[in-house]
Amino acid sequence: MSYLEKEVNRLVGQAIHRYSLLENGDRIMVAVSGGEDSMLCLWFLRHWLRKAPISYEIIPVHLDMGYEAGEWKRLSDYLRRLGYTFHIEETRYGIIAHGPENRGKSPCFICSMNRRKRLFELADAFGCNKIAMGHNADDLIETFFMNVFYVGEMSTMVPKQEMFQGVITIIRPLALVEKPKIRKMAQRLRLPVITNRCPSASESRRSDIREMLEGLYNRNSKIRGNIKRALGNVRPDYLL
Numbered sequence: 001m002s003y004l005e006k007e008v009n010r011l012v013g014q015a016i017h018r019y020s021l022l023e024n025g026d027r028i029m030v031a032v033s034g035g036e037d038s039m040l041c042l043w044f045l046r047h048w049l050r051k052a053p054i055s056y057e058i059i060p061v062h063l064d065m066g067y068e069a070g071e072w073k074r075l076s077d078y079l080r081r082l083g084y085t086f087h088i089e090e091t092r093y094g095i096i097a098h099g100p101e102n103r104g105k106s107p108c109f110i111c112s113m114n115r116r117k118r119l120f121e122l123a124d125a126f127g128c129n130k131i132a133m134g135h136n137a138d139d140l141i142e143t144f145f146m147n148v149f150y151v152g153e154m155s156t157m158v159p160k161q162e163m164f165q166g167v168i169t170i171i172r173p174l175a176l177v178e179k180p181k182i183r184k185m186a187q188r189l190r191l192p193v194i195t196n197r198c199p200s201a202s203e204s205r206r207s208d209i210r211e212m213l214e215g216l217y218n219r220n221s222k223i224r225g226n227i228k229r230a231l232g233n234v235r236p237d238y239l240l
Helices: 003-018 036-051 072-081 093-097 107-125 137-151 179-189 205-219 223-230
Strands: 027-031 057-064 087-090 130-132 160-163 168-171
Touching: 003 036, 003 179, 027 036, 027 107, 036 057, 036 130, 036 179, 057 072, 057 107, 072 087, 087 107, 093 107, 107 130, 107 168, 137 179, 137 205, 137 223, 205 223
Parallel strands: 027 057, 027 130, 057 087, 130 168
Antiparallel strands: 160 168
């Protein structure tokens, strides 16, 4: 393994062990959007299955938001070659979210809500107790600032989140891995990444936060790591 692969593998292992993401007998539905993050999340879950002292099942699921124009077929060929039992479903969630009936509302919120609702339904239908998502360290940082700026609270996504009184648990194996490392490793592994064609992909609140943070990262390379550490180094006595 290259230095990059060893470093990413170390961070994934750290998340898995620190937050007890994987357990013997798990049936894990992997939400594969087709982006670099979710594809690498799937790759690592397969990688860890071969070396972990436990056994678990993986079921990749892909929801086409309505913009891919059949690009998901490349993904299905890839999953079939690896021998997965998988589910791919075409939806109109993205198109509906941008429709005239939702004018003035956040299309990202509507699309995300419908997508997550469907993922929960599929997890129940497939008998999965966990849903793995490809959110990374930068997603956690961006979510923190989105909640501070637009909600007025200090919170973010967490590596392990129980839903419906623990019936389904969301896990994020890449939660400690920064986006640039994910992008480089996905390219080296030649994962079949699907282009995000959503018209709001570069015009959302999250993209504004990302642009702000990228400016800071470019000026000081330590800021990204410092923010990531700060999310787990809270001093309540110095907060209102």
